[in-house]
Amino acid sequence: MGVDSHLAPLxxxxxxxxxxxxxxxxxxxxxxxxxxxxxxxxxxxxTIGQLARLAEGVRIP
Structure with a gap:
């Protein structure tokens, strides 16, 4: 469970x-x-597909 409790927050x-x-x-x-x-x-x-669809609408200046 170290991934969720330590690595992901980092x-x-x-x-x-x-x-x-x-x-x-x-x-x-x-x-x-x-x-x-x-x-x-x-x-x-x-999940990655959903993130990719969200990222398509985000413009970084």
Whole structure:
């Protein structure tokens, strides 16, 4: 959980956009790791797509 509690706030403070929460899974779920990774990737892709659409409307002088 260090990603969400330590890294994300640091990156945000430095001006970065953090597109989603960290990805965690239980080791008992290792058999389903491919499916879990695909689901996480789809969530991140949706979030990044939304950010990209927002950024299209922003003009930086």
């Amino acid at each position: 990156l945000t403070e430095l001006g970065a956009v953090v597109p989603g929460a960290g990805w965690y899974f239980e080791t008992s779920s290792m058999d389903a790791l491919d499916a879990l990774a695909d689901e996480a990737a789809a969530r991140y892709a949706r």
